[in-house]
Each structure stands twice: as C-alpha cells, then as structure tokens.
Amino acid sequence: MQLNQFLVLSAFLFGTGIYGVLARRNGVLVLMSVELMLNAVNINLIAFSAFNRNVGGQVFALFVIAIAAAEVGVGLAIVLLIYRNLRSPDLDEVDQLKG
Amino acid sequence: MWEQQVAFWILAVGMAVAAIGVVRTKNIVHAALSLVVVLAGAAAQYILLAAEFVAWAQVLIYIGAVVILFLFGIMLTRAPMRDDSSRLDNDQRWAAAAVALLVFGVLVALVVDAFGGQEIRFGAELVAQGRTQAIGTDLFRVFVVPFEVVSMLLLAALVGAVVLARKD
Amino acid sequence: MLDAVWIVTALPAASFLVILFFGKRLPKKGAGIGIAAVGASFVLSCITAAQWIDHVNAAEGHSVGLGAFVGKGMLLSGSEHAVVKPVVHSITWWHNGGVSFGVGTYVDGLTVMMMFVVTIISLLVHIYSTGYMRGDHRYTWYFACLSLFTSSMLLLVVADNTLQMLVGWELVGLCSFMLIGFWWEDPANSRAAIKAFLTTRTGDIGLMIGVIILFFAVGSFGIEKTNVYASGPLGQHDILLAASVCLMIAIMGKSGQFPLHTWLPDAMAGPTPVSALIHAATMVVAGVFLGARLYPVFYDGFSIGNGGVNMMALIGGITILIGAVLAFVQQDIKKVLAYSTISQLGYMVMALGVGAWVAAVFHLFTHAFFKALLFLGAGSVSHGGTHHSFDMREMGGLRKSMPITFWTFLIGSLALAGIFPLAGFWSKDEILVNAGANGFDVFLVIGLVGAFLTAAYMTRCVYLTFFGEYRGTHHPHESERSITIPLIVLAGFSILAGLVNAAPLGLEKFAEYVQPTFAFPDLMHVEFDYPKAILSVALATLAIGIAAFYWFRREEFGALEGLTKRNKVAHAGYAFLENKYYLDHLYEDVIVDGIRGPIARASYWVNQHVIDGVVNGAGRGAKTVGQFAYGTVDQRVVDGAVNGLARETGAAGGELRKIQTGQVQRYALLLFAAVGLLSLALFLTNVL
Numbered sequence: 001m002q003l004n005q006f007l008v009l010s011a012f013l014f015g016t017g018i019y020g021v022l023a024r025r026n027g028v029l030v031l032m033s034v035e036l037m038l039n040a041v042n043i044n045l046i047a048f049s050a051f052n053r054n055v056g057g058q059v060f061a062l063f064v065i066a067i068a069a070a071e072v073g074v075g076l077a078i079v080l081l082i083y084r085n086l087r088s089p090d091l092d093e094v095d096q097l098k099g
Numbered sequence: 100m101w102e103q104q105v106a107f108w109i110l111a112v113g114m115a116v117a118a119i120g121v122v123r124t125k126n127i128v129h130a131a132l133s134l135v136v137v138l139a140g141a142a143a144q145y146i147l148l149a150a151e152f153v154a155w156a157q158v159l160i161y162i163g164a165v166v167i168l169f170l171f172g173i174m175l176t177r178a179p180m181r182d183d184s185s186r187l188d189n190d191q192r193w194a195a196a197a198v199a200l201l202v203f204g205v206l207v208a209l210v211v212d213a214f215g216g217q218e219i220r221f222g223a224e225l226v227a228q229g230r231t232q233a234i235g236t237d238l239f240r241v242f243v244v245p246f247e248v249v250s251m252l253l254l255a256a257l258v259g260a261v262v263l264a265r266k267d
Numbered sequence: 268m269l270d271a272v273w274i275v276t277a278l279p280a281a282s283f284l285v286i287l288f289f290g291k292r293l294p295k296k297g298a299g300i301g302i303a304a305v306g307a308s309f310v311l312s313c314i315t316a317a318q319w320i321d322h323v324n325a326a327e328g329h330s331v332g333l334g335a336f337v338g339k340g341m342l343l344s345g346s347e348h349a350v351v352k353p354v355v356h357s358i359t360w361w362h363n364g365g366v367s368f369g370v371g372t373y374v375d376g377l378t379v380m381m382m383f384v385v386t387i388i389s390l391l392v393h394i395y396s397t398g399y400m401r402g403d404h405r406y407t408w409y410f411a412c413l414s415l416f417t418s419s420m421l422l423l424v425v426a427d428n429t430l431q432m433l434v435g436w437e438l439v440g441l442c443s444f445m446l447i448g449f450w451w452e453d454p455a456n457s458r459a460a461i462k463a464f465l466t467t468r469t470g471d472i473g474l475m476i477g478v479i480i481l482f483f484a485v486g487s488f489g490i491e492k493t494n495v496y497a498s499g500p501l502g503q504h505d506i507l508l509a510a511s512v513c514l515m516i517a518i519m520g521k522s523g524q525f526p527l528h529t530w531l532p533d534a535m536a537g538p539t540p541v542s543a544l545i546h547a548a549t550m551v552v553a554g555v556f557l558g559a560r561l562y563p564v565f566y567d568g569f570s571i572g573n574g575g576v577n578m579m580a581l582i583g584g585i586t587i588l589i590g591a592v593l594a595f596v597q598q599d600i601k602k603v604l605a606y607s608t609i610s611q612l613g614y615m616v617m618a619l620g621v622g623a624w625v626a627a628v629f630h631l632f633t634h635a636f637f638k639a640l641l642f643l644g645a646g647s648v649s650h651g652g653t654h655h656s657f658d659m660r661e662m663g664g665l666r667k668s669m670p671i672t673f674w675t676f677l678i679g680s681l682a683l684a685g686i687f688p689l690a691g692f693w694s695k696d697e698i699l700v701n702a703g704a705n706g707f708d709v710f711l712v713i714g715l716v717g718a719f720l721t722a723a724y725m726t727r728c729v730y731l732t733f734f735g736e737y738r739g740t741h742h743p744h745e746s747e748r749s750i751t752i753p754l755i756v757l758a759g760f761s762i763l764a765g766l767v768n769a770a771p772l773g774l775e776k777f778a779e780y781v782q783p784t785f786a787f788p789d790l791m792h793v794e795f796d797y798p799k800a801i802l803s804v805a806l807a808t809l810a811i812g813i814a815a816f817y818w819f820r821r822e823e824f825g826a827l828e829g830l831t832k833r834n835k836v837a838h839a840g841y842a843f844l845e846n847k848y849y850l851d852h853l854y855e856d857v858i859v860d861g862i863r864g865p866i867a868r869a870s871y872w873v874n875q876h877v878i879d880g881v882v883n884g885a886g887r888g889a890k891t892v893g894q895f896a897y898g899t900v901d902q903r904v905v906d907g908a909v910n911g912l913a914r915e916t917g918a919a920g921g922e923l924r925k926i927q928t929g930q931v932q933r934y935a936l937l938l939f940a941a942v943g944l945l946s947l948a949l950f951l952t953n954v955l
Contacts, residue, residue: 015203022195095929
C-alpha cells in the first residue's frame with residue numbers, strides 16, 4: 001500500500017474538520033469537527049509509524065486519544081455554560097467581545 | 100495485496116462520506132452518528148496498519164465514551180433534534196469551504212510531493228510492533244513521563260469540567 | 268607741564284563725571300568738586316604759561332635769525348624773534364586708508380593764553396555760581412555742565428589737529444545748548460537754546476567743509492602741517508581761499524558775526540554766570556581763536572597782506588556797527604551786553620581781517636575780563652536788586668544800595684568804552700592803529716564810530732541801572748560775598764590786564780610770547796600811533812559826555828520824548844531797530860517757512876499718495892494673498908488633506924472594526940485562512 005493513501009485520507013478528514021469548525025453554528029458540532037481533525041492526525045501518525053517501523057507513532061496516537069477525550073469533556077462543560085447563560089447553544093450569539 | 104487495498108478503499112470512502120455528513124447534516128443527532136462511523140472507520144484503518152492496541156483504544160475511548168458525551172451534550176443543551184437547517188450553519192460557510200479546500204490542497208500537494216511513491220512494507224515486524232507488548236514496553240519505558248503528565252492532565256480536565264459545569 | 272597739557276583738559280572732564288554720578292551725595296552738591304578741578308586746571312595753566320615763557324626765552328637765547336623760509340613773498344626774516352616751534356604731542360588713535368586719526372596737544376603762546384583765560388574765568392564763574400544758583404533744583408547738573416564746558420573748551424584750545432578742534436567745537440556747542448536751556452520748563456528758554464544750536468550749526472557746515480578742504484590740500488588734519496602748508500610755497504591760493512570762506516562761515520556762526528549773530532541775544536535766557544562764561548568770554552571767542560590758530564590759511568586765502576577790503580574785515584566791520592546800534596534800543600540789561608559782545612567780536616574779527624593778529628588776540632584777552640565782569644555785575648543786580656529781573660525799566664538808583672556792584676560795573680563799562688588806562692583802551696586802540704596803518708582806512712573809521720557808539724550805549728545802560736530813582740518794587744541790597752568777590756577780582760583784571768601789551772610803555776610782553784613765529788606770515792609791526800589813540804579816547808569821552816548829558820538832563824529834552832511815537836520816520840527807524848533789522852523775521856518767516864511750506868506740503872503729498880499708497884497697497888495685497896492662502900490653500904487643500912486623511916482613517920477603522928465580530932468562529936476562519944496561505948506560500952517557494 002502506498003503511504004500516500006493514508007496521508008491523503010488524513011488530509012481529507014482534516015479539511016473536512018476545518019470546514020466543520022468554521023461553518024457549524026452549534027458548539028457541540030464544532031467539537032465533533034475537532035474530533036474529526038484529531039482523528040485525521042491519528043491516522044497520519046499510525047501510517048508513519050508503520051512506514052518508519054517506529055512504535056513511537058502509535059504511542060503518540062494513544063496520547064492524542066487521551067487528550068482528545070479530556071478536551072471533549074472540558075469543551076462540553078463550556079458549551080453547557082454558554083447554553084446556560086445565553087439560553088441557546090448558538091455560537092453566533094457569543095459575541096461579547098465584539099469590537 | 101489487493102485485499103488490503105479493497106478494504107482500505109471501502110473504509111476510506113465510507114469515512115469520507117461520513118465525515119462530510121458530520122459537517123453537513125442538518126440533524127445534529129445524525130451528525131453524531133456519522134461521527135461514530137468515522138471513528139469506527141479509523142479504528143479499522145488502524146487494524147489495517149497493524150496497530151491493534153491503538154485500534155482497540157480508539158473504539159473504547161472514542162466511540163464508547165466521547166460520542167456518549169456528545170449525545171449527552173446535545174441533550175443537555177436542548178439542541179433541536181429535528182431537522183433544522185437554518186440554525187446549524189452560520190454565515191461564513193462558503194469562506195470556510197474555501198479555506199478548508201485550500202488547506203486540503205496544500206496538504207495533498209505537500210504529501211504527494213514529499214512521499215510520492217513510498218510504500219508501506221508489511222511484515223512480521225510490523226505486526227509485532229503493533230502488539231500490546233511492544234506498546235506497553237515503549238510507553239512505560241521511553242514515554243513514562245508523558246504518560247504521567249497525561250494522567251495529570253486527565254485529572255485536571257476532570258476537575259475542570261466538574262467545576263465548570265456545576266450549578267451554583 | 269608743556270608736555271602734559273592734556274591733564275588740564277582731563278581734570279574738568281573727570282570732575283564732570285564725578286559730579287554727574289556722585290554730585291548729589293556730596294556736601295556741596297558737586298560745586299566743591301567743580302571748583303577744585305577748575306582751580307587745579309587754572310594753577311596748571313599758569314605753570315604751563317610760565318614754562319612757555321621760559322621756553323621762548325631759551326629759544327631767544329639761541330636765536331640765529333633763520334631767514335631762509337622764502338616763499339610767495341612771505342619772508343620769515345626772523346626779525347626780532349627766533350623761530351620758536353610750538354610743543355606738539357600727538358597720539359595716533361587709528362589708521363584707515365592711509366589717513367591717521369589721533370588726539371594731541373599743541374602748545375604755543377596762543378594756547379597758553381587761551382588756557383589762562385578759560386580757566387580763570389571759569390573758576391570765577393564757578394565761585395560766583397555757588398551764590399547765584401543757590402537753591403536751584405538742578406544745581407548739581409549745572410556744575411556738571413560747567414565742568415564739561417570747561418573741559419571741552421580746553422580740548423578745543425589745545426587741539427593739535429582740526430578734527431579734535433571740531434570735536435571740542437561741537438562739544439562746547441552742546442554745552443551751550445544745555446546751559447541756555449537750563450530752565451527748560453519755560454518753553455521760551457528751550458526755543459532760545461534750539462535757536463542757538465541751529466544757528467551755530469549752520470556755521471558748522473562751513474567748518475566741516477573747510478576742514479575737509481584743508482585735509483585734501485594738506486594731506487593731514489594736523490594744524491602744524493596745515494600752517495606750514497599755508498605759509499609755505501606749496502599752498503595753493505584758490506584752495507586756501509575756498510577753505511577760508513568756509514571757515515569764515517564757521518566763525519560767523521560761533522562768534523556771532525553778521526548775519527549769523529541772531530542767536531546771541533536770545534541766548535541770554537540762560538543763567539547769567541553762563542552768559543558770562545560762555546557767551547562773553549570763552550565760547551563765542553572760539554571762532555576768533557580758529558581764525559587766530561589757522562591764520563596762515565586766512566592770510567593767504569583772503570590776501571590780507573595786500574590790503575583792501577576782504578570778507579573777514581568786512582563782516583567784522585559790519586558786525587561792529589549793527590551790534591552797537593542795536594544795543595541802544597534794548598530794555599533788558601543782558602541784551603545790551605549781548606549786543607555789545609557781538610560788536611566787540613566784530614572788532615576781533617575785523618582786526619584779524621586787517622592783519623592785526625596780536626591786536627585781535629589781545630582784545631580777546633582783555634574783553635574776556637571786562638565783559639565777564641559786566642555780565643556778572645548784571646547778575647548781581649538782578650540777584651540783589653530786582654529779584655531776578657533784568658529789565659532796566661525796573662531798575663534805577665542802585666548805586667546807593669549796591670555800591671560794590673556799581674563800582675565794578677562802572678570800571679567794566681569804562682574798560683569796554685576804551686578809556687585810558689583801563690584794559691580796553693590798550694586792546695581796542697591796537698586794533699584801530701593797525702587798521703589805519705595797513706591801508707584799511709575804511710575799517711579805521713568803522714572802528715572809531717563803533718567806539719563812539721559803545722561808550723554811548725554803555726553810558727545809557729549805567730545810567731538806567733544805577734542812577735536816577737529806583738523804579739522797582741523790591742528792596743535792593745548788595746549781593747553776598749561769593750558774588751561780589753569775583754566782581755572785584757575781575758575789576759582788578761580789567762584795570763591791569765592791558766598793561767601786558769602796553770606798547771607805548773615798551774611792555775610788549777603779549778606780542779613777544781603769544782605771537783607765533785613758526786609757520787606764520789610776517790605781519791607788519793605797527794608802531795603805536797599817538798594821534799589815533801588820543802582821537803579814540805576823545806571820541807569815547809565825548810560820547811559819554813553827550814549821553815550822560817542827555818540822560819541826566821532828560822527833562823530838558825522833553826521834546827525828544829515820544830519822538831518815535833509821533834514822527835513816522837523816527838518810528839520806522841525805531842521799529843527797524845527794535846525788530847533787530849527784521850533779520851529774525853527774514854530767517855524764520857521768510858527763509859525757513861518759505862522752504863518749509865512748499866517742501867512740507869510736497870512731502871506730505873508724497874507721503875500720503877506715494878508712500879502710503881505703496882504701503883497700503885502692499886497691505887491690501889498681503890491681505891488678499893492671505894485670504895487666498897487661507898481660503899483656498901489652507902481650508903481646502905491643507906485642511907482637506909488633513910481632514911480627509913482623518914476621515915479615511917476613521918472610515919478604514921470603522922471598516923476594520925467589523926472584523927472584530929466577537930464571534931470565535933470568525934477569528935478561527937481568519938486563522939485557518941492565514942495558515943493555509945502561508946503554508947501555500949512556503950510550499951511554493953521551497954518545494955517547487
């Protein structure tokens with residue numbers, strides 16, 4: 001198998017995640033898109049780990065998974081807080097820093 | 100090996116479609132479910148690459164915990180569970196698409212240019228590498244400090260989430 | 268002392284400065300310093316005189332009769348006298364273009380004599396003034412001016428170059444101005460001071476032009492060189508004539524000769540001691556001194572040696588007569604004395620004009636004493652007798668109440684009239700004798716007529732003041748000692764001064780020591796002529812007799828009373844005299860106003876239309892430019908640019924503000940876009 005296949009797949013997922021982060025209005029959906037991006041990164045890591053015969057890549061991927069989980073937890077807590085304050089999970093309404 | 104190619108491509112297409120589904124569907128729950136498909140596909144890809152432990156960790160943590168978290172989040176924030184197109188996408192969709200496309204393009208160009216024609220060689224070493232034993236060895240010897248730090252991080256995240264979300 | 272004569276000049280100058288700065292704080296308010304300085308100058312002048320006499324005697328001892336100075340018919344044959352060079356010291360101050368300017372002293376007999384006269388009269392006037400000016404609110408400034416005047420006069424007298432003489436000349440003019448207008452609170456006094464200054468200034472034009480002509484002819488400002496040039500073969504007659512005419516104008520202005528004499532009577536507005544010092548004895552004789560000092564120039568320029576009428580003698584003669592005639596119609600005693608001074612100055616100038624150098628200078632010497640005496644006497648009369656009035660109509664019979672003043676005044680009058688053996692006789696007769704002998708007969712006649720008139724008007728003056736009944740309203744009393752003692756001293760001089768040059772008695776000391784022998788024309792030495800002397804004394808006595816007869820027996824001449832009012836001819840004559848020959852009218856109304864009127868009107872027109880037009884036009888133009896600059900350039904262009912810049916910046920800011928939506932996703936969009944673009948750029952540049 002070509003290395004590039006995985007890398008291109010990973011790039012595709014990453015781009016999609018970017019689109020989702022920028023375009024989605026709901027906070028939860030934004031977090032989901034962030035998960036997409038992180039998974040893309042993981043695929044990248046594992047592919048390179050296989051290519052280079054280095055297990056470090058997989059260990060790194062493990063760490064990423066753990067941190068992603070933590071991040072989702074905190075992120076959802078924040079989304080909850082936003083919902084409580086603004087009565088809506090709509091991120092467009094979070095504009096107190098508007099200049 | 101044509102089996103791996105076939106498997107890869109099926110998985111890849113499925114993941115791609117599901118990814119697009121995550122970012123484009125009008126139903127938020129459908130998005131969560133599409134995310135599950137993506138995550139599962141990723142786990143399958145790991146197995147393709149002989150990273151068993153990571154695949155299993157992926158399934159457990161991501162699909163098992165993170166997605167549940169998302170569903171709880173959806174519930175708690177009273178997100179509209181019906182189809183609601185107008186309220187899920189914001190104004191900068193097209194700009195975001197352009198940017199995403201740009202990034203994708205750059206990455207692909209980069210990758211193709213750098214690693215064009217490189218192949219992953221499969222073999223026993225690859226398999227051995229993905230085994231739990233190998234990962235554990237590396238994890239607790241070479242990367243023990245990051246391991247501990249990550250546990251601290253998890254603790255912090257846990258405490259932080261509780262603090263943030265409590266009602267008072 | 269001959270070599271350090273500058274000290275004599277410096278002492279009064281120093282006292283001027285000391286009085287000026289410290290005078291008010293001194294116990295005598297500066298008078299003490301002034302008297303001390305002038306007294307010291309007097310003593311030093313006497314010492315200098317003694318030294319000069321020794322110097323001349325020493326030179327006589329070695330006399331070799333240098334005769335070889337031949338030139339243009341003037342032989343310095345060294346007759347009885349050896350050539351005694353004057354003692355000259357000069358310091359060059361700076362050079363410029365080949366010309367050197369400096370100061371210096373030139374001491375010869377004339378200098379020594381002038382120094383003596385100036386310092387003694389100044390000293391006596393100082394002492395007199397302590398009494399006369401007591402209580403005046405500008406007492407200190409008065410003494411400062413007196414010191415300055417004394418110093419300036421001495422500067423003029425000892426000058427060794429014409430520029431220094433010019434400086435001294437101007438300075439004494441300035442002091443005269445300051446002192447005439449001393450009581451400037453009365454505008455009449457200021458006018459008199461200005462009139463004096465301007466009239467003498469007119470004469471000074473002649474002085475400056477004359478000095479310049481001489482400079483270009485001689486190549487130097489030095490008096491010694493000038494005299495050598497004029498009396499030697501190099502002297503060009505035409506240039507010397509031109510210079511003489513110009514210098515004569517200066518003499519006319521300063522020494523009150525016709526027609527520039529009009530300022531002298533008006534100058535009587537100043538304090539009487541000032542009139543005595545400046546306008547009788549010293550400053551007015553500066554012109555005569557100039558003529559005496561630069562005599563070779565005049566002698567050659569006016570061809571005095573050839574006899575005949577020349578400008579100097581003619582003007583002198585006219586002045587004698589007009590002064591004497593006007594003295595008759597004055598009611599103010601000081602004005603009588605002023606016209607008398609004019610007349611006597613005419614004698615001196617006429618004497619120079621007929622070649623009687625020694626006579627002129629000798630008359631200067633004696634006149635100083637008796638004229639100063641007369642003025643101070645008039646001051647005493649006003650001080651003690653009429654309570655500061657000089658109008659003779661308020662006087663009369665004062666000989667009983669002011670005896671010292673009366674006797675000294677009488678002595679002075681007789682000296683002025685030329686009665687033997689007083690000083691005036693010797694000097695005036697010397698002039699007459701020289702006039703007759705040198706072929707200037709008409710001037711002899713003029714001199715005799717003048718003597719007659721002098722005696723007559725002085726008799727009138729003495730009678731009106733001291734005889735008859737007192738017509739005033741005050742209580743006359745004799746003046747104090749500080750006033751009478753100078754009178755007595757001067758009376759003594761008036762009696763004795765003539766004897767220094769009494770020719771018939773063989774005492775010709777004056778001529779011996781004062782007449783220059785170096786670079787001096789060989790003048791005819793005239794023997795004393797007894798007939799003329801007796802004639803002049805007789806005339807004077809006759810005049811006194813007639814006048815006394817008239818005045819004492821006025822009642823018998825009742826027919827003559829009011830003659831001038833009844834008879835038209837007499838009245839016209841009297842009016843002519845009373846208006847001083849209408850000369851003032853000529854000067855002020857005809858000449859000055861005639862020039863002033865059209866010129867003033869023309870210059871006013873030029874000022875209004877041309878100059879103001881230009882100025883206003885410039886102003887309007889500037890205003891228009893300013894408005895344009897303001898409206899168009901400043902408001903539109905500059906402000907437009909500035910405001911526009913501000914507006915656009917604001918607008919840009921306003922536009923840029925919209926990026927700050929507060930929405931995180933917007934920021935994230937920009938972030939990712941930037942990342943993408945940057946990575947693209949990096950990719951393109953590095954990889955491709």
